[in-house]
Amino acid sequence: MLQPHILLVSFGGxxxxxLQRLAEALxxxxxxxxxxxxxxxxxxxxxxxxxxxxxxxxxxxEVDALFPGNQKVIALFNVDLFIPILTYIFGQAMLNGRIGxxxxxxxxxxxxxxxxxxxxxxxxxxxxxMHELGHMLGLIHCHxxxxxMRSSTYVEDIDQKHSAYCKNCLEMLSENTGxxx
Amino acid sequence: MAxxxxxxxxxxxxxxxDSLYNWFIEDGYDxxxxxxxxxxxxxxxxxxxxxxxxxxxxxxxxxxxMLRRIKAVKADAIVIMMTAFATVNTxxxxxxxxxxxxxxxxxxxxxxSHLIRNASKQVVLSTENAQLKERVTKLxxxxxxxxxxxxxxxxxxxxESVAQSSSSVIITGExxxxxxxxxxxxxxxxxxxxFPLVSVHCGALSESLLESELFGHEKGxxxxxxxxxxxxxxxxxxxxxxxxxxxTISMKxxxxxxxxxxxxxxxxVGGNKEIESxxxxxxxxNRDLKKMVENGTFREDLYYRLNVVNITIPPLRExxxxxPLLVEYFIRKYxxxxxxxxxxxxxxxxxxxxxxxxxxxxxxxENMIERAIVIGNGKEIKLKDLPLGKQVAATGIExxxxxxxxxxxxxxxxxxxxxxxxxxxxKIDRVTLYNKIKKYKLRHP
Ligand SMILES: [Zn+2]
Ligand SMILES: [Zn+2]
Numbered sequence: 001m002l003q004p005h006i007l008l009v010s011f012g013g014x015x016x017x018x019l020q021r022l023a024e025a026l027x028x029x030x031x032x033x034x035x036x037x038x039x040x041x042x043x044x045x046x047x048x049x050x051x052x053x054x055x056x057x058x059x060x061x062e063v064d065a066l067f068p069g070n071q072k073v074i075a076l077f078n079v080d081l082f083i084p085i086l087t088y089i090f091g092q093a094m095l096n097g098r099i100g101x102x103x104x105x106x107x108x109x110x111x112x113x114x115x116x117x118x119x120x121x122x123x124x125x126x127x128x129x130m131h132e133l134g135h136m137l138g139l140i141h142c143h144x145x146x147x148x149m150r151s152s153t154y155v156e157d158i159d160q161k162h163s164a165y166c167k168n169c170l171e172m173l174s175e176n177t178g179x180x181x
Numbered sequence: 182m183a184x185x186x187x188x189x190x191x192x193x194x195x196x197x198x199d200s201l202y203n204w205f206i207e208d209g210y211d212x213x214x215x216x217x218x219x220x221x222x223x224x225x226x227x228x229x230x231x232x233x234x235x236x237x238x239x240x241x242x243x244x245x246x247m248l249r250r251i252k253a254v255k256a257d258a259i260v261i262m263m264t265a266f267a268t269v270n271t272x273x274x275x276x277x278x279x280x281x282x283x284x285x286x287x288x289x290x291x292x293x294s295h296l297i298r299n300a301s302k303q304v305v306l307s308t309e310n311a312q313l314k315e316r317v318t319k320l321x322x323x324x325x326x327x328x329x330x331x332x333x334x335x336x337x338x339x340x341e342s343v344a345q346s347s348s349s350v351i352i353t354g355e356x357x358x359x360x361x362x363x364x365x366x367x368x369x370x371x372x373x374x375x376f377p378l379v380s381v382h383c384g385a386l387s388e389s390l391l392e393s394e395l396f397g398h399e400k401g402x403x404x405x406x407x408x409x410x411x412x413x414x415x416x417x418x419x420x421x422x423x424x425x426x427x428x429t430i431s432m433k434x435x436x437x438x439x440x441x442x443x444x445x446x447x448x449x450v451g452g453n454k455e456i457e458s459x460x461x462x463x464x465x466x467n468r469d470l471k472k473m474v475e476n477g478t479f480r481e482d483l484y485y486r487l488n489v490v491n492i493t494i495p496p497l498r499e500x501x502x503x504x505p506l507l508v509e510y511f512i513r514k515y516x517x518x519x520x521x522x523x524x525x526x527x528x529x530x531x532x533x534x535x536x537x538x539x540x541x542x543x544x545x546x547e548n549m550i551e552r553a554i555v556i557g558n559g560k561e562i563k564l565k566d567l568p569l570g571k572q573v574a575a576t577g578i579e580x581x582x583x584x585x586x587x588x589x590x591x592x593x594x595x596x597x598x599x600x601x602x603x604x605x606x607x608k609i610d611r612v613t614l615y616n617k618i619k620k621y622k623l624r625h626p
Binding site: 112 | 188194196197199200201203204206207208209279286287288289290291293294367379397398402403404406407408410416435541600601611
């Protein structure tokens, strides 16, 4: 599989230990080098009081400016994200782009009135990161039911899929990068 | 769905065009954008777009006027109107003028993908109708349904004949016979294959959880429910819902299930909006439902509604001739997944497998082979690598429960009590695994 450099940046609200575990999971899934940063960041500028959410498009631009270079940057947020046309997003990335953002805000069972389940929350977070990373590496949505590139609009959709790319998607990745799997 | 669906986005706002463009490109569509109606009309003249998504309020020619002009030339064009403020009047006008649908900005991500999916389904359907090619169906995606025995071939031909319809199916078979695989085979050979196959393990959930699981709930339905939650019936729209262990559901749920099957309509828990969903239902059970109907523990009307087609999977001991093929298949599967060279199997070991009763059926055989590969010498599976002790094979005293308990404990140990990994390895969901841990009082060492 291809070996991008991945920078995982927390924009606040995540425990160090969780970030380390996420990085480890990403290393295992992608065989890539993964670095973790935890930065202090004032999110207020990106808050939209009418929607009471944070603007995902503007945050993408900000992350791009904050972390220039050629590594793939995935920014983690613990606040609710939106983009102007959608009521919420779990995350977004530009196809073949360098920046991806992921929100953990809606991934916890407690948001849905269920018992907290840290392991499930962790799984969902890994899957969302893998999904956005897939887009950054040129993958589009996949119809394979277990593939992490299947699109999900509800957490229940996330739970249906695995955290890995399916065979087809992996093949596509190695074609995109010219690397042998 | 080899066919690529093309979408034209017409909106004067950059951020809307960009976001929608990004969203649809990631979904695998061909996408183009236009920032006003006249640009859009000239694009439409030169190219064919399957779906046109247009804002109503634009400077210059507005969306409704554009819609009328498109419809005058291409009556069958699929045009979806977007509006920032849903006024009933404009919406009604749009539909009167032939819009396929209209949506209010901002959209719920799910509503958007739903809408586009339905529209593209229509596109694909009409293209398929135009081609109107009768193809002989051949089963696809059944690589894991192994067996040349007449019993298994009969099951496969039943799968083939039922796949094309939307009839309800009950799959009956002892545990471990692969009922979920049969459900998958039906789904992935049906016209619904591009839509989800959603599984629910009814036995693993309490009544209230099952209710919220199946129907979903609205924000605020009960304390702590901060967001809407989509239920499995909704997720299975255009696809298939697989209800495993259907015999375990309560009388109350039987009534609710019957109502949904009859109307294909339901409400989320705490909701007041009727939700429609077009799903096919496949159930599985290891119990004799007919008998349960006679005893009065399973509703007769529900039984008849579910039991349009019945597929019975024979236990492994009734298709002994498939054991060598299955063994070969599992050896390949596990050696490949563990990146090892293919191992062989000793003649004596295979012979003993063919004599074994397999109360846990194919799953038990699979587990045995996996274990044998892990503990074996890496070249050949020997009789001693198989947990077929003489007494066990001869008397069969070891119960299925005991076997299961042992196996679950082994897998948990193997994965260091990582619940996700263990559940994945056991091919059960996490809830089921937690229930098994509780049931067998297993403890993290
Ligand atoms: Zn995506
Ligand atoms: Zn895939």
